[in-house]
Amino acid sequence: MTDTVYMYALVGQSGTKPVYCARHMSADAPPPDDRAGSNLSSREINAITAQSHKLTTLLLQGVSAAQRETMGLFIGTRYGSLEDDRIFHASRVADGGRFASPAAFRRTLPSTVPAELTIAFGLRGPLITFADRQTPGMLAIIRAAQWIAGGRMNSAIAGSLDFITTDHADSPDSSSVCRTLLCLLATRDAFSEIQPWAKIMLAEISSSCGSSSQDVAQSDAADFPAIVRLTSTSKLSTRRIDQDGGNGHTCRLEIQAL
Amino acid sequence: MTAQRYPTVRLSSFGAATPRHSSAERIFSAWLSGEAAPPVPPRRSEENLWDTLTTQAITAALPPPEDRDHCGLILATTKGDMQRVEAWLNSNSAEHGASIPPQLSDNVHALARRFGLGGPQMVISTACSSGLTAIIEAAMMIESRAVKQMVVCAADVAGEFIQDGFYALKAITRTQCRPFDRQRDGLALGSAAAACLVTSSEHRPPGMRGLSIALEGWGMSCDAKHLTAPDWEASGLIRAIYQALTGLDPGGIDAVMLHGTGTAYNDAMEARAVRQIFNHRPYLTAAKGFLGHTLGASGVIEIALVAWMLHRQVVPAITGLEDPQWPELNFVRACPTAAPMKRILKTASGFGGLNAAIVLGILNGESISHD
Known part of the structure; x- marks a missing residue:
């Protein structure tokens, strides 16, 4: 992995708290969406779309349209399209099954919001959406890094997207989750306009023999704060997260600031 | 990217199940014999149909018991076990937040526990290209030596929620699904599960059963055009196919198993x-x-049928195709065609403009069947 895959930027937002990490990005940039996460209603189906679009705009500063043509998008999600499932279901009940809202139905896939990003930003590389309870963002980042390391693509956006309202969000500090974490990964010389900010030293998923019989922990996805901590020190040297997926695999991500 | 060839990956031990058939071989034989297309799925699918289908499919794909602790599992699906989700949606829990909702990843952990698979587990959900995407991702994990063996299971059950959605989109045929026909007017839904074991081509799993084929190339690309309609210019699919053909002569493709939904635009x-x-x-x-369109299951179940095409050296006819809109193309219709085949292309496309293509062939120096 060393000398192969680099992190150029990382952006994130959970509720109203934005996170930015990149050489070329201003540390005092304004919050990308001061509405998202704070005043969500259950019918604001585009809250995660708005948040992820604004953050992606930041992430892709200095990346040309031609470079986006082959860029991959690897996204992990815990809740997937469950919020939109509820909205379509409500339409089925209100309007009668087969006369329910087609606009709502077309959003009932975990890949819908990532697909919207491909359309908005002209991303035409591979798209993979992973569903994972504990480590959706790390899983996506690790898999994207391994694709780049294997020479299968030059660059990718990888991270996690989640949106769910009310008490279903088993998050201790919020009645809703609207959370985006995205990083830009690429080879060393992928971009001429921007410089990498950190090097990926290790990105792997390891399985522990026989642990699949363990129950999956019910807590909220823990990798978002872990990744934010990983990248939050401006003078970091080498930092590593070992995140237990709780279901037979451990995600390991180690980065070194350049 | 460079036009280098990558090592081939082995796909073996195919399992498949539908409400009518319990193995890939039976499905292939029924298709070959001209059995009628299945009826419209019932509004309420059979109780536990998800469990029944996934169990039948995965059982056929399992490695020997001594290898299962380290064997991973990828579940490809658009919606997972929707009976659980629908029960939650229909309960007060969904309205009042009284319980944690079911999540897609619950499905893969439940299956891994049931079959004692202790390696990495993940769910991939990329609409109707989920099956091919999962095979590609498993191959990437094998290629990067992250794991030695992966079971890929693809499944979806076309229950009320999904049926209502496709009717709302006006995508369901009023008569019969007729892929590539001038009279085609939409898709028919189906329920299915399919599974296979993915290993490196050098690794011949002990006790390997059934058919074994090579995954020789793959590609994925997004249209980046529209959430539900495919790109009229087919730019994403063309890119995916060219990626899959990297280092290969397109003239060496003997047959193509198309996505073929029976909708006008696809x-x-x-x-x-x-x-x-x-x-x-x-x-x-x-x-x-x-x-029928088995959604997230379609990619893997159709790969299993490609394996049988290579084994039997016969191309089944497209059910429902009578009057091709593109007569210059070599659609197989009316009756199966015997043909010498070494390499078959499989494609899939899904909502969001997601496209995937893979090239499947005969493993060097090996017979396809290991029975």
């Missing part, structure tokens, strides 16, 4: 891609006229 897009890429006339077939 089939037109695929016909355009075939016309643009191939100068020769490979045999063209598609299984959804016979199976």
